[in-house]
Amino acid sequence: MKPFEVTESPIDPQKYADYVLHTGAGAVTLFTGHVREWTHGVRTVYLAYEAYVPMAEKKLAQIGEEMEAKWPGIRTAIAHRIGELHLSDIAVVIAVSSPHRKAAYEANEYAIERIKELVPIWKKEIWEDGQEWQGAQKKYPDKGADAQ
Amino acid sequence: MKPFEVTESPIDPQKYADYVLHTGAGAVTLFTGHVREWTHGVRTVYLAYEAYVPMAEKKLAQIGEEMEAKWPGIRTAIAHRIGELHLSDIAVVIAVSSPHRKAAYEANEYAIERIKELVPIWKKEIWEDGQEWQGAQKKYPDKGADAQ
Protein backbone atom coordinates (compact mmCIF):
# COMPACT_ATOMS: atom_id res chain seq x y z
CA MET A 1 0.00 0.00 0.00
CA LYS A 2 1.28 3.45 -0.89
CA PRO A 3 0.45 6.07 1.76
CA PHE A 4 -0.20 8.73 -0.91
CA GLU A 5 -1.90 7.26 -3.89
CA VAL A 6 -4.29 7.75 -6.75
CA THR A 7 -6.17 4.58 -7.54
CA GLU A 8 -8.79 3.27 -9.92
CA SER A 9 -9.96 0.68 -7.39
CA PRO A 10 -12.65 1.07 -4.72
CA ILE A 11 -11.16 2.52 -1.55
CA ASP A 12 -11.10 0.51 1.69
CA PRO A 13 -10.79 3.28 4.31
CA GLN A 14 -9.82 0.94 7.13
CA LYS A 15 -6.60 0.07 5.33
CA TYR A 16 -5.46 3.69 5.65
CA ALA A 17 -6.53 3.96 9.28
CA ASP A 18 -4.56 0.81 10.05
CA TYR A 19 -1.55 2.22 8.22
CA VAL A 20 -1.30 5.34 10.42
CA LEU A 21 -2.01 3.61 13.74
CA HIS A 22 0.91 2.93 16.07
CA THR A 23 1.39 2.55 19.83
CA GLY A 24 2.07 6.28 20.26
CA ALA A 25 -1.26 7.24 18.68
CA GLY A 26 -4.13 8.17 20.98
CA ALA A 27 -6.40 9.45 18.22
CA VAL A 28 -7.11 8.58 14.60
CA THR A 29 -9.31 10.69 12.34
CA LEU A 30 -10.54 9.17 9.11
CA PHE A 31 -12.26 11.36 6.55
CA THR A 32 -14.06 9.92 3.57
CA GLY A 33 -15.56 12.02 0.80
CA HIS A 34 -18.51 10.36 -0.89
CA VAL A 35 -20.53 10.87 -4.06
CA ARG A 36 -23.66 12.72 -2.94
CA GLU A 37 -26.97 12.47 -4.73
CA TRP A 38 -27.98 16.13 -4.72
CA THR A 39 -25.80 19.22 -5.26
CA HIS A 40 -27.45 22.65 -5.44
CA GLY A 41 -30.77 20.99 -6.22
CA VAL A 42 -29.40 18.98 -9.15
CA ARG A 43 -29.37 15.20 -9.03
CA THR A 44 -26.01 13.56 -9.74
CA VAL A 45 -26.13 10.33 -11.77
CA TYR A 46 -22.42 9.66 -11.38
CA LEU A 47 -19.06 11.41 -11.26
CA ALA A 48 -16.03 10.92 -13.46
CA TYR A 49 -12.67 11.74 -11.88
CA GLU A 50 -9.47 12.21 -13.83
CA ALA A 51 -5.96 12.92 -12.54
CA TYR A 52 -2.48 13.73 -13.66
CA VAL A 53 -1.48 10.69 -11.67
CA PRO A 54 2.28 11.03 -11.05
CA MET A 55 1.99 14.72 -10.14
CA ALA A 56 -1.14 14.13 -8.04
CA GLU A 57 0.65 11.49 -5.96
CA LYS A 58 3.61 13.86 -5.49
CA LYS A 59 1.24 16.61 -4.36
CA LEU A 60 -0.53 14.29 -1.92
CA ALA A 61 2.85 13.40 -0.46
CA GLN A 62 3.74 17.10 -0.29
CA ILE A 63 0.54 17.74 1.68
CA GLY A 64 1.53 14.94 4.03
CA GLU A 65 4.92 16.61 4.57
CA GLU A 66 3.27 19.96 5.22
CA MET A 67 1.01 18.32 7.79
CA GLU A 68 3.80 16.53 9.60
CA ALA A 69 5.75 19.81 9.76
CA LYS A 70 2.76 21.74 11.15
CA TRP A 71 1.65 19.04 13.60
CA PRO A 72 4.72 17.10 14.73
CA GLY A 73 4.05 13.51 15.72
CA ILE A 74 1.17 12.84 13.36
CA ARG A 75 1.14 10.14 10.68
CA THR A 76 -0.82 10.53 7.48
CA ALA A 77 -2.13 8.55 4.53
CA ILE A 78 -4.24 9.90 1.69
CA ALA A 79 -5.80 8.21 -1.33
CA HIS A 80 -7.98 9.52 -4.14
CA ARG A 81 -9.95 7.37 -6.52
CA ILE A 82 -10.37 8.17 -10.21
CA GLY A 83 -12.67 6.81 -12.89
CA GLU A 84 -16.46 6.49 -12.73
CA LEU A 85 -17.86 6.81 -9.22
CA HIS A 86 -21.45 6.19 -8.26
CA LEU A 87 -23.66 7.21 -5.35
CA SER A 88 -21.97 6.86 -1.95
CA ASP A 89 -18.69 5.64 -3.45
CA ILE A 90 -15.61 6.98 -1.69
CA ALA A 91 -13.69 9.52 -3.77
CA VAL A 92 -11.07 10.42 -1.19
CA VAL A 93 -9.83 9.09 2.14
CA ILE A 94 -7.61 10.93 4.62
CA ALA A 95 -6.26 9.11 7.68
CA VAL A 96 -4.35 10.94 10.41
CA SER A 97 -3.05 9.54 13.68
CA SER A 98 -1.76 11.69 16.50
CA PRO A 99 -0.80 11.35 20.15
CA HIS A 100 -3.64 13.82 20.94
CA ARG A 101 -6.97 14.40 19.28
CA LYS A 102 -6.80 18.10 18.45
CA ALA A 103 -3.98 17.70 15.94
CA ALA A 104 -5.74 14.71 14.37
CA TYR A 105 -8.83 16.81 13.63
CA GLU A 106 -6.99 19.93 12.51
CA ALA A 107 -4.50 18.15 10.29
CA ASN A 108 -7.21 16.07 8.65
CA GLU A 109 -9.28 19.14 7.75
CA TYR A 110 -6.14 20.89 6.51
CA ALA A 111 -5.51 17.97 4.17
CA ILE A 112 -8.86 18.13 2.40
CA GLU A 113 -8.58 21.91 1.97
CA ARG A 114 -5.13 21.54 0.43
CA ILE A 115 -6.27 18.70 -1.84
CA LYS A 116 -8.98 20.95 -3.23
CA GLU A 117 -6.43 23.70 -3.82
CA LEU A 118 -3.50 22.05 -5.46
CA VAL A 119 -3.79 18.38 -6.39
CA PRO A 120 -4.27 17.89 -10.15
CA ILE A 121 -7.50 15.90 -10.01
CA TRP A 122 -10.70 16.86 -11.79
CA LYS A 123 -14.30 15.95 -11.30
CA LYS A 124 -16.98 15.88 -13.96
CA GLU A 125 -20.56 15.81 -12.75
CA ILE A 126 -22.93 13.82 -14.90
CA TRP A 127 -26.61 14.68 -14.44
CA GLU A 128 -29.67 13.30 -16.18
CA ASP A 129 -29.64 16.16 -18.70
CA GLY A 130 -26.01 17.16 -18.98
CA GLN A 131 -22.50 17.14 -17.60
CA GLU A 132 -19.78 19.59 -16.64
CA TRP A 133 -16.20 19.65 -15.41
CA GLN A 134 -15.99 21.28 -12.00
CA GLY A 135 -13.30 23.53 -10.57
CA ALA A 136 -12.57 27.16 -9.85
CA GLN A 137 -9.40 27.50 -7.85
CA LYS A 138 -6.98 30.38 -7.48
CA LYS A 139 -4.56 30.54 -10.37
CA TYR A 140 -1.49 29.84 -8.21
CA PRO A 141 -2.74 27.72 -5.34
CA ASP A 142 0.69 26.44 -4.59
CA LYS A 143 1.99 29.91 -3.83
CA GLY A 144 -0.85 30.98 -1.54
CA ALA A 145 -0.69 32.06 2.08
CA ASP A 146 -1.34 28.51 3.29
CA ALA A 147 1.59 27.04 1.42
CA GLN A 148 4.63 26.12 3.45
CA MET B 1 -26.43 -2.32 16.21
CA LYS B 2 -27.32 0.50 18.56
CA PRO B 3 -26.17 3.92 17.33
CA PHE B 4 -25.28 5.02 20.88
CA GLU B 5 -23.83 2.20 22.86
CA VAL B 6 -21.47 1.09 25.57
CA THR B 7 -20.00 -2.29 24.81
CA GLU B 8 -17.60 -4.81 26.27
CA SER B 9 -16.66 -6.09 22.82
CA PRO B 10 -13.88 -4.85 20.56
CA ILE B 11 -15.12 -1.98 18.40
CA ASP B 12 -15.30 -2.33 14.62
CA PRO B 13 -15.25 1.34 13.51
CA GLN B 14 -16.38 0.64 9.97
CA LYS B 15 -19.74 -0.57 11.27
CA TYR B 16 -20.44 2.90 12.64
CA ALA B 17 -19.26 4.66 9.48
CA ASP B 18 -21.56 2.43 7.44
CA TYR B 19 -24.45 3.19 9.79
CA VAL B 20 -24.28 6.97 9.23
CA LEU B 21 -23.67 6.84 5.46
CA HIS B 22 -26.61 7.60 3.17
CA THR B 23 -27.02 9.01 -0.35
CA GLY B 24 -27.28 12.58 0.94
CA ALA B 25 -23.90 12.37 2.69
CA GLY B 26 -20.89 13.89 0.97
CA ALA B 27 -18.55 13.54 3.95
CA VAL B 28 -18.03 11.07 6.77
CA THR B 29 -15.66 11.70 9.68
CA LEU B 30 -14.70 8.77 11.85
CA PHE B 31 -12.81 9.38 15.08
CA THR B 32 -11.26 6.56 17.06
CA GLY B 33 -9.62 7.02 20.43
CA HIS B 34 -6.91 4.45 21.14
CA VAL B 35 -4.95 3.26 24.14
CA ARG B 36 -1.60 5.07 23.89
CA GLU B 37 1.62 3.67 25.28
CA TRP B 38 3.02 6.83 26.90
CA THR B 39 1.17 9.57 28.81
CA HIS B 40 3.16 12.34 30.47
CA GLY B 41 6.27 10.15 30.38
CA VAL B 42 4.61 7.19 32.09
CA ARG B 43 4.17 3.90 30.30
CA THR B 44 0.63 2.50 30.28
CA VAL B 45 0.35 -1.27 30.64
CA TYR B 46 -3.39 -1.30 30.10
CA LEU B 47 -6.55 0.69 30.84
CA ALA B 48 -9.66 -0.40 32.67
CA TYR B 49 -12.86 1.41 31.71
CA GLU B 50 -16.03 1.31 33.76
CA ALA B 51 -19.41 2.90 33.00
CA TYR B 52 -22.82 3.53 34.46
CA VAL B 53 -24.07 1.80 31.34
CA PRO B 54 -27.75 2.80 31.04
CA MET B 55 -27.04 6.44 31.87
CA ALA B 56 -23.95 6.52 29.66
CA GLU B 57 -25.95 5.29 26.66
CA LYS B 58 -28.61 7.94 27.38
CA LYS B 59 -25.95 10.63 27.53
CA LEU B 60 -24.36 9.46 24.28
CA ALA B 61 -27.79 9.71 22.65
CA GLN B 62 -28.25 13.18 24.18
CA ILE B 63 -24.96 14.26 22.63
CA GLY B 64 -26.20 12.94 19.29
CA GLU B 65 -29.36 15.05 19.65
CA GLU B 66 -27.33 18.13 20.54
CA MET B 67 -25.19 17.58 17.44
CA GLU B 68 -28.12 17.09 15.10
CA ALA B 69 -29.71 20.28 16.49
CA LYS B 70 -26.51 22.30 16.04
CA TRP B 71 -25.63 20.88 12.60
CA PRO B 72 -28.87 19.99 10.80
CA GLY B 73 -28.56 17.20 8.27
CA ILE B 74 -25.83 15.22 10.00
CA ARG B 75 -26.17 11.62 11.19
CA THR B 76 -24.26 10.32 14.17
CA ALA B 77 -23.25 7.10 15.90
CA ILE B 78 -21.07 6.78 18.99
CA ALA B 79 -19.80 3.76 20.90
CA HIS B 80 -17.56 3.42 23.92
CA ARG B 81 -15.90 0.23 25.03
CA ILE B 82 -15.49 -0.77 28.68
CA GLY B 83 -13.43 -3.42 30.41
CA GLU B 84 -9.72 -4.04 30.02
CA LEU B 85 -8.18 -2.36 27.01
CA HIS B 86 -4.66 -2.88 25.77
CA LEU B 87 -2.27 -0.91 23.58
CA SER B 88 -3.90 0.50 20.42
CA ASP B 89 -7.33 -0.91 21.31
CA ILE B 90 -10.20 1.41 20.41
CA ALA B 91 -11.87 2.96 23.46
CA VAL B 92 -14.32 5.20 21.62
CA VAL B 93 -15.60 5.64 18.07
CA ILE B 94 -17.54 8.63 16.73
CA ALA B 95 -19.01 8.54 13.22
CA VAL B 96 -20.63 11.60 11.65
CA SER B 97 -22.00 11.97 8.15
CA SER B 98 -22.97 15.27 6.62
CA PRO B 99 -23.86 16.71 3.23
CA HIS B 100 -20.76 18.96 3.55
CA ARG B 101 -17.43 18.34 5.20
CA LYS B 102 -17.21 21.28 7.60
CA ALA B 103 -20.12 20.11 9.74
CA ALA B 104 -18.74 16.56 9.77
CA TYR B 105 -15.45 17.75 11.28
CA GLU B 106 -16.97 20.22 13.72
CA ALA B 107 -19.69 17.93 15.00
CA ASN B 108 -17.27 15.05 15.46
CA GLU B 109 -14.91 17.13 17.58
CA TYR B 110 -17.87 18.48 19.57
CA ALA B 111 -18.87 14.92 20.37
CA ILE B 112 -15.56 13.90 21.93
CA GLU B 113 -15.43 17.09 24.01
CA ARG B 114 -18.94 16.44 25.31
CA ILE B 115 -18.18 12.78 26.05
CA LYS B 116 -15.29 13.87 28.22
CA GLU B 117 -17.55 16.33 30.05
CA LEU B 118 -20.68 14.44 30.85
CA VAL B 119 -20.81 10.75 30.03
CA PRO B 120 -20.48 8.56 33.16
CA ILE B 121 -17.48 6.52 32.05
CA TRP B 122 -14.26 6.22 34.01
CA LYS B 123 -10.76 5.24 33.04
CA LYS B 124 -8.19 3.67 35.33
CA GLU B 125 -4.61 3.75 34.13
CA ILE B 126 -2.53 0.76 35.09
CA TRP B 127 1.24 1.31 34.98
CA GLU B 128 4.06 -1.05 35.82
CA ASP B 129 4.28 0.38 39.35
CA GLY B 130 0.77 1.54 40.15
CA GLN B 131 -2.67 2.53 38.99
CA GLU B 132 -5.07 5.44 39.29
CA TRP B 133 -8.59 6.45 38.33
CA GLN B 134 -8.53 9.45 36.00
CA GLY B 135 -10.91 12.37 35.81
CA ALA B 136 -11.21 16.00 36.78
CA GLN B 137 -14.29 17.54 35.25
CA LYS B 138 -16.38 20.54 36.26
CA LYS B 139 -18.87 19.67 38.96
CA TYR B 140 -21.94 20.33 36.79
CA PRO B 141 -20.82 19.59 33.25
CA ASP B 142 -24.37 19.17 32.10
CA LYS B 143 -25.30 22.74 32.98
CA GLY B 144 -22.27 24.43 31.38
CA ALA B 145 -22.16 27.00 28.63
CA ASP B 146 -21.88 24.33 25.97
CA ALA B 147 -24.99 22.51 27.09
CA GLN B 148 -28.06 22.97 24.92
Place this chain on the structure above:
Amino acid sequence: MIRVNYFARLRELAGKGQETVDREEMTVQELLDWAEDTYPGFGKDDVQVAVNEEYALPGDLIRSGDECAFIPPVSGG
Protein backbone atom coordinates in the same frame (compact mmCIF):
# COMPACT_ATOMS: atom_id res chain seq x y z
CA MET C 1 -35.63 2.80 50.28
CA ILE C 2 -33.31 4.60 47.93
CA ARG C 3 -30.90 2.62 45.79
CA VAL C 4 -27.42 4.06 45.28
CA ASN C 5 -24.69 3.01 42.85
CA TYR C 6 -20.94 3.49 43.19
CA PHE C 7 -18.41 3.64 40.39
CA ALA C 8 -14.66 3.81 39.89
CA ARG C 9 -12.80 5.30 42.88
CA LEU C 10 -15.99 5.47 44.94
CA ARG C 11 -16.82 1.83 44.25
CA GLU C 12 -13.40 0.85 45.52
CA LEU C 13 -13.75 3.15 48.54
CA ALA C 14 -17.20 1.84 49.46
CA GLY C 15 -16.14 -1.71 48.74
CA LYS C 16 -19.38 -2.31 46.87
CA GLY C 17 -21.14 -1.38 43.65
CA GLN C 18 -24.52 -0.68 45.15
CA GLU C 19 -26.55 -0.61 48.31
CA THR C 20 -29.82 0.79 49.62
CA VAL C 21 -30.36 3.71 51.98
CA ASP C 22 -33.35 3.27 54.24
CA ARG C 23 -35.01 6.65 53.82
CA GLU C 24 -38.37 7.76 52.42
CA GLU C 25 -36.98 10.98 50.99
CA MET C 26 -33.92 13.19 51.16
CA THR C 27 -32.25 15.87 49.08
CA VAL C 28 -29.27 15.27 46.87
CA GLN C 29 -27.16 17.30 49.29
CA GLU C 30 -28.33 15.14 52.20
CA LEU C 31 -27.37 12.02 50.28
CA LEU C 32 -23.90 13.45 49.63
CA ASP C 33 -23.54 14.35 53.32
CA TRP C 34 -24.60 10.84 54.27
CA ALA C 35 -22.01 9.36 51.92
CA GLU C 36 -19.25 11.58 53.28
CA ASP C 37 -20.12 10.53 56.85
CA THR C 38 -20.33 6.87 55.93
CA TYR C 39 -17.20 6.71 53.76
CA PRO C 40 -14.44 9.02 54.98
CA GLY C 41 -12.56 10.45 52.04
CA PHE C 42 -15.63 10.34 49.81
CA GLY C 43 -14.87 13.85 48.52
CA LYS C 44 -18.47 14.97 48.03
CA ASP C 45 -17.47 18.36 46.62
CA ASP C 46 -16.18 16.64 43.50
CA VAL C 47 -19.00 14.15 43.18
CA GLN C 48 -22.24 14.61 41.29
CA VAL C 49 -25.41 12.65 41.88
CA ALA C 50 -27.60 11.16 39.19
CA VAL C 51 -31.21 10.44 40.06
CA ASN C 52 -32.92 8.00 37.73
CA GLU C 53 -30.04 8.34 35.24
CA GLU C 54 -30.11 12.13 35.06
CA TYR C 55 -27.79 14.64 36.73
CA ALA C 56 -29.47 16.26 39.74
CA LEU C 57 -28.85 19.51 41.63
CA PRO C 58 -28.08 19.66 45.39
CA GLY C 59 -31.62 20.79 46.28
CA ASP C 60 -33.42 18.16 44.22
CA LEU C 61 -35.54 15.71 46.18
CA ILE C 62 -34.92 11.95 46.07
CA ARG C 63 -37.82 9.66 46.92
CA SER C 64 -38.07 6.04 47.92
CA GLY C 65 -37.76 3.87 44.85
CA ASP C 66 -35.45 6.26 43.03
CA GLU C 67 -32.25 4.92 41.55
CA CYS C 68 -29.28 7.11 42.41
CA ALA C 69 -25.64 7.07 41.39
CA PHE C 70 -22.59 8.87 42.65
CA ILE C 71 -20.66 10.23 39.68
CA PRO C 72 -17.02 11.08 40.36
CA PRO C 73 -15.21 13.14 37.72
CA VAL C 74 -15.70 11.32 34.44
CA SER C 75 -12.80 10.27 32.21
CA GLY C 76 -14.25 8.57 29.15
CA GLY C 77 -12.94 9.02 25.65
Place this chain on the structure above:
Amino acid sequence: MIRVNYFARLRELAGKGQETVDREEMTVQELLDWAEDTYPGFGKDDVQVAVNEEYALPGDLIRSGDECAFIPPVSGG
Protein backbone atom coordinates in the same frame (compact mmCIF):
# COMPACT_ATOMS: atom_id res chain seq x y z
CA MET D 1 10.56 18.84 -28.46
CA ILE D 2 8.38 19.63 -25.51
CA ARG D 3 5.72 17.19 -24.42
CA VAL D 4 2.40 18.61 -23.21
CA ASN D 5 -0.48 16.86 -21.44
CA TYR D 6 -4.13 17.85 -21.42
CA PHE D 7 -6.70 17.00 -18.77
CA ALA D 8 -10.41 17.33 -18.13
CA ARG D 9 -12.01 20.20 -20.10
CA LEU D 10 -8.79 20.92 -21.95
CA ARG D 11 -8.38 17.29 -22.98
CA GLU D 12 -11.87 17.38 -24.48
CA LEU D 13 -11.19 20.74 -26.15
CA ALA D 14 -7.88 19.61 -27.65
CA GLY D 15 -9.35 16.26 -28.61
CA LYS D 16 -6.25 14.53 -27.25
CA GLY D 17 -4.47 13.73 -24.02
CA GLN D 18 -0.99 14.66 -25.11
CA GLU D 19 1.10 15.91 -27.97
CA THR D 20 4.55 17.38 -28.62
CA VAL D 21 5.44 20.97 -29.45
CA ASP D 22 8.42 21.27 -31.73
CA ARG D 23 10.45 23.89 -29.87
CA GLU D 24 13.87 23.89 -28.23
CA GLU D 25 12.80 26.24 -25.49
CA MET D 26 10.01 28.64 -24.56
CA THR D 27 8.61 30.26 -21.45
CA VAL D 28 5.52 29.04 -19.66
CA GLN D 29 3.72 32.17 -20.85
CA GLU D 30 4.70 31.43 -24.46
CA LEU D 31 3.37 27.89 -24.11
CA LEU D 32 0.06 29.24 -22.80
CA ASP D 33 -0.12 31.75 -25.66
CA TRP D 34 0.56 28.95 -28.13
CA ALA D 35 -2.23 26.86 -26.60
CA GLU D 36 -4.70 29.74 -26.76
CA ASP D 37 -3.87 30.33 -30.43
CA THR D 38 -4.06 26.63 -31.26
CA TYR D 39 -7.24 25.85 -29.33
CA PRO D 40 -9.70 28.77 -29.30
CA GLY D 41 -11.48 28.91 -25.96
CA PHE D 42 -8.49 27.47 -24.11
CA GLY D 43 -8.90 30.12 -21.39
CA LYS D 44 -5.20 30.48 -20.53
CA ASP D 45 -5.86 32.96 -17.73
CA ASP D 46 -7.40 30.18 -15.68
CA VAL D 47 -4.87 27.50 -16.60
CA GLN D 48 -1.68 26.70 -14.78
CA VAL D 49 1.27 24.91 -16.27
CA ALA D 50 3.22 22.15 -14.60
CA VAL D 51 6.77 21.49 -15.79
CA ASN D 52 8.14 18.10 -14.84
CA GLU D 53 5.27 17.60 -12.39
CA GLU D 54 5.75 20.88 -10.54
CA TYR D 55 3.74 24.10 -10.84
CA ALA D 56 5.65 26.71 -12.84
CA LEU D 57 5.47 30.50 -13.08
CA PRO D 58 4.80 32.40 -16.35
CA GLY D 59 8.45 33.43 -16.73
CA ASP D 60 9.91 29.97 -16.12
CA LEU D 61 11.77 28.46 -19.02
CA ILE D 62 10.75 25.13 -20.60
CA ARG D 63 13.39 23.17 -22.47
CA SER D 64 13.29 20.37 -24.99
CA GLY D 65 12.66 17.09 -23.20
CA ASP D 66 10.56 18.66 -20.43
CA GLU D 67 7.21 17.16 -19.64
CA CYS D 68 4.52 19.83 -19.31
CA ALA D 69 0.89 19.70 -18.34
CA PHE D 70 -1.92 22.20 -18.57
CA ILE D 71 -3.74 22.28 -15.25
CA PRO D 72 -7.24 23.73 -15.38
CA PRO D 73 -8.89 24.57 -12.04
CA VAL D 74 -8.68 21.42 -9.94
CA SER D 75 -11.73 19.82 -8.34
CA GLY D 76 -10.58 16.77 -6.43
CA GLY D 77 -11.94 15.74 -3.06
